Amino acid sequence: MSKGLTTRAEDYSRWYTDVIMAAQLADYSPVKGCMVIRPNGYALWEKMQAALDKMFKDTGHVNAYFPLFIPESFMKKEAEHVEGFAPECAVVTHGGGKKLEEPLFIRPTSETIIWSMYKKWIQSHRDLPILINQWANVVRWEMRTRLFLRTTEFLWQEGHTAHATAEEAEEETIKMMNVYAKFAQDFMAIPVIRGIKTEQEKFAGAVRTYCIEAMMQDKRALQAGTSHNLGQNFAKAFDVTFQDENGDLKLVYATSWGVSTRLIGAIIMTHSDDKGLVLPPKLAPVQVVIIPIWKGDDQKDAVLQKVEEMTIQWNGRFAFKVDDREGYRPGWKYNEWEQRGVPLRIEIGPKDVENNQVMMARRDNGEKTAVPMANLSMTVERTLETIQNDLFKKALAYRDENLIEIDSYDEFKEKINDPGGFFWAHWCGQNACEDRLQEETKATIRCIPIDDSKRVEEGTCMLCGEPSHERVIMAKAY
């Protein structure tokens, strides 16, 4: 590669953009706030979609598609919802050359349009539950945008379920938070803290919002998925009732949950290094790149023939690519594939052919070893698994190192900027302290943990000194 990337130490934010540009994951578009997801980035998204979609289907969900447009009047039916979302909507006022009678909002999320349909589809308890997911684009007008993390248009999935009882809805909400946590840990190799959002941070229109929070390498938090128990708020707004077994008319309970292309940002910022992108093997569109090395046609034929023999059984086992382009030096190729985050590189030259071996280089830790050609595919499979596990362990260790109990607000104000981290702190539960925290430190309460990072103990609010019964997680966030 001709020019190096900005390093994390130099400028974390520029490093992030450099990694994306060098890996050709995305590009800025001429439309303000919108990005283009390039083929390398989209291939990653496709693998994420496939894994998530399978998990949704395995838990009984089906996909559907609802309109992009939401009539203004629908948005207004749920008071908190419109207050939360209307200010950031894009609005269509003209169509087919004419001014519209009623402006159409472009969906920032689809609760309202979907619940207007559920009203048509739900009459009896036999129609419940409805477990629908949608893969779609949504638009939220953003002033300050950042590739993948915050763009005016983004891709996501949004689940919208309808249930007969409050218990079922709560169970679904928690189930989907756990699906997200499992996906984050098993596929993205990102450890997450599961928790509940504060009243002020919850989804506009929800009774309760569950979330998963991940720590990036700059120790900021990234909200990596949310699952909302909507109670009967949308059923009330759209008058959606059902007849139960006894013939009584009851309001329906709702949940919604979503993750977006922002997760690509989380993967980049959790694993990548100063050389560029690092991808977890389970999500890497190319898992193994083979670089044949030769001088002259005789060597070339011998090496390429060996590569062919070697890989003949590989299709379907893992995704590999042979980079036999002419006119590029091996070192140049190594660099390019490193920037693109390919987990494993195999180098094979004439000497290797003679010795029945190859050189294998791991992207995550740079380890380079000679391995025998015999059983190579098994070695590759095992190494990919090891890389997947090692990435998770490394991220977990980093997260845990930077997850700190704190009791003094003065100390917090210092440490939140340097060294930064996730801070377990006592909070009284009042909005005033939460607001003050954000104003004075730009940190927020990320969640009240409900997993093994939960810390139930008596204490006093770090800000006001009033009693508190458990610690919350405070951090600066993306």
Place this chain on the structure above:
Amino acid sequence: MSKGLTTRAEDYSRWYTDVIMAAQLADYSPVKGCMVIRPNGYALWEKMQAALDKMFKDTGHVNAYFPLFIPESFMKKEAEHVEGFAPECAVVTHGGGKKLEEPLFIRPTSETIIWSMYKKWIQSHRDLPILINQWANVVRWEMRTRLFLRTTEFLWQEGHTAHATAEEAEEETIKMMNVYAKFAQDFMAIPVIRGIKTEQEKFAGAVRTYCIEAMMQDKRALQAGTSHNLGQNFAKAFDVTFQDENGDLKLVYATSWGVSTRLIGAIIMTHSDDKGLVLPPKLAPVQVVIIPIWKGDDQKDAVLQKVEEMTIQWNGRFAFKVDDREGYRPGWKYNEWEQRGVPLRIEIGPKDVENNQVMMARRDNGEKTAVPMANLSMTVERTLETIQNDLFKKALAYRDENLIEIDSYDEFKEKINDPGGFFWAHWCGQNACEDRLQEETKATIRCIPIDDSKRVEEGTCMLCGEPSHERVIMAKAY
């Protein structure tokens, strides 16, 4: 089922809507012109997407994602393109609570936004070809809409490729028309005519448009896919040049091609009957439904246990569902699954268990036969294949019966309404005759065939009597 569907003979158009509603493929939304694709319809679309996506990738294409919004100024850069599309665009004038400086069009198709990016990505012949596809929603303001066939918003894929030479672009254009034809025939079981659109019917901004045309059961044509050779029109509009091997600066050549959820309408109208939806097995989300029949708990246990044994090896071979719902009569279930188009039904009762057999009923022709339990999965697989082939043969026979040579305009004017069909007719090549045809008969020139339905022979234009060298296909169309 309680109420029957409208029959095709009674009212073809109402029959079409009834089939969709009974199969729960889609529903009308409260947003004018937009539909909701319900889970049954979306599952079908997912199978179509998977098959098409594989064909695109097997021919070297990759997926990406470009913004929903197109600045007004971009639309105007290609004169024919803006003339063709601007009148049917939805326009965003406000975002984030403010009036926008420049209105944003919602993409009706993405040539302009994509070519503005290709300008950034293409410098050298080494950057070519670019073979990108996008799965996306698009919006075209429609006054008269119809589920799947014509809606304001629809889902589609759009391929956009960039090439160094005119020959390569033409080759790509034809290749993708052939991919569409293969998909139509092999998966949708729909025979199509491949051809070229007239100058007036071609895509706004194209040099030449190739298409595939299918005949519906009411003998109308449905354009089932188009592939455009865009020449250098968009490269000129967006100033996209590359340095060739000799260092000379040249304009890039382009193609674009697309199919949409309208194909679901084509499947419905090609195969379905008065009982409801008929799906080709290769695209049916549920290929086989098993209806266990019992009276009393003892029978129930015996039958369900047999079903379990029978299907234990079926996962991954075909998609099946066991309908063991209580409180519904078998006949009611048969009807429901028939309406949903499931290709094969297996009935199994206590007598069948005793005799080691099941009853198998084909959705396409109603044939019902007793088949032995031994090797049942192979029988099912073979029968699904047979159904797939029979559906195609039946559609082909119907199409060929109604593909008629005609020379007299008077005769044409009569026959186009009754019995209707596709008509091979001579046309002089002039716009005036094409316009007159449409005004007087509402039929259009569907295409100039380039497959074995091509008819090169000297003749005279059916409308004006001037010389013609080959026949074109005329029909009424959706």
